[in-house]
Amino acid sequence: MEVNPSPLRVTAAAPAPPREKLADAAYAALKASVLEGLLPPGVETAEQALAEQLGMSRTPVHEAVLRLQHEGMLRVLPRKGVRVLPIDPEDLRQTYEVLIALEGAAAALLAAQGRPAPLAAMARATRDMAEALAQGDRAAWAAADDRFHRALVEGCGNPKLARLAATATDQAQRARSLTATRRPEPIASGLEHEALLAALMAGDADAARAAAAAHRARASAEILAVLRG
Secondary structure, three states: OOOOOOOOOOOOOOOOOOOOOHHHHHHHHHHHHHHOOOOOOOOEEOHHHHHHHHOOOHHHHHHHHHHHHHOOOEEEEOOOEEEEOOOOHHHHHHHHHHHHHHHHHHHHHHHHHOOHHHHHHHHHHHHHHHHHHHOOOHHHHHHHHHHHHHHHHHOOOOHHHHHHHHHHHHHHHHHHHHHHHHOOOOHHHHHHHHHHHHHHHOOOHHHHHHHHHHHHHHHHHHHHHHHHO
């Protein structure tokens, strides 16, 4: 059944940057809307409706939809439009296994390098998480948590590792956002982030790898428990 989606992340009032292809802009907008729940699991809509919200023709939107279908977020429905796929707990469990390994490796690399910019971004995200939690804003908390993890993998100095982790990180963000209001108060995450930051700042690669893996393993188990309900 076709459902009118919520307003998307990018609208006609916010055109794509001059040098960015329309298909890339459509992809970024639709992806953000799926990850943040503006296009929730199970919703069905026509590509033309999405194109109208984005202020684009249908062609770049169709290209974006195909990319998101390849990433496991959408499914093209012949003659009907698109459907946002639900999160499959078993698939997500496997995704977390990959992410735990990659983030552990990223933490070890970052500890050895001691690069200040990603460490500062991670510390700032952890502070933002605490502020959002104090205000009862789980959506803002989830967004700050996502920034912490992206700063870790993107700042580790290994672009190939970051690219490999990108899709898994997106899936984790989606699961985090969808379950944020259904999970117990996530106090442990902030404490675990601080422990990881301490290991990174001390340059202890082994401790950083262990802290990153333990944090993601605990948090993912909590999310999976909610999804399996």
